[in-house]
Amino acid sequence: MSGNCWLVKSEPDTFSIQDLALRPKQTEGWDGVRNYQARNYLRDGMKKGDPVLFYHSRIRQPAIVGLCSVVREGYPDASAWHRDSAHPDPKSTPENPIWYQVDLRLEIIFKGPVLLENLRKDSQMQEMALLKKGNRLSVMPVSPAHYRRIMEMAGISVLPERNQ
DNA sequence: GCCAACGTTGGC
DNA sequence: GCCAACGTTGGC
Numbered sequence: 001m002s003g004n005c006w007l008v009k010s011e012p013d014t015f016s017i018q019d020l021a022l023r024p025k026q027t028e029g030w031d032g033v034r035n036y037q038a039r040n041y042l043r044d045g046m047k048k049g050d051p052v053l054f055y056h057s058r059i060r061q062p063a064i065v066g067l068c069s070v071v072r073e074g075y076p077d078a079s080a081w082h083r084d085s086a087h088p089d090p091k092s093t094p095e096n097p098i099w100y101q102v103d104l105r106l107e108i109i110f111k112g113p114v115l116l117e118n119l120r121k122d123s124q125m126q127e128m129a130l131l132k133k134g135n136r137l138s139v140m141p142v143s144p145a146h147y148r149r150i151m152e153m154a155g156i157s158v159l160p161e162r163n164q
Numbered sequence: 165g166c167c168a169a170c171g172t173t174g175g176c
Numbered sequence: 177g178c179c180a181a182c183g184t185t186g187g188c
Contacts, residue, residue: 009185057186057187058185058186058187059186062187116187134170134185135170135185136170
């Protein structure tokens with residue numbers, strides 16, 4: 001198992017990590033994503049058990065605020081064809097779904113969020129996709145090295161990768 | 165709240 | 177198939 005690491009963004013005014021903590025089983029369907037590259041990660045890339053960093057965007061101090069894990073792999077996002085959906089897409093149907101989601105379960109809320117401004121200052125994080133100018137992807141892979149560094153900055157110890 | 169950057173749409 | 181127009185994202 002042990003697949004890739006990921007990061008998802010959310011505007012806390014819409015859905016925060018504290019909201020996730022209040023959900024049944026602290027689990028939420030990560031629906032409403034309407035970008036093809038992010039869709040591909042949701043549908044094909046994210047595997048059960050993968051760690052997923054939770055990022056708060058569009059606030060004064062954007063930050064990685066915690067960690068989730070994938071508890072259900074990609075399946076069709078029914079919010080696309082629900083009339084009351086915040087992100088309707090009439091082109092997507094139950095017969096031919098376009099958009100996909102996973103289910104994420106909360107694992108950790110960081111005691112100290114890892115601020116974007118501190119990521120920018122960190123010599124080991126310069127190549128992270130999150131920091132690239134103009135990046136708008138709301139679901140993205142995170143390299144193991146970047147993942148470990150972020151957990152380190154959050155003050156959380158992570159076992160080194162097992163050889164076998 | 166502003167605005168640059170980006171992805172998508174649709175006229176041609 | 178180009179590209180202008182548009183809507184959205186997200187740092188600041």
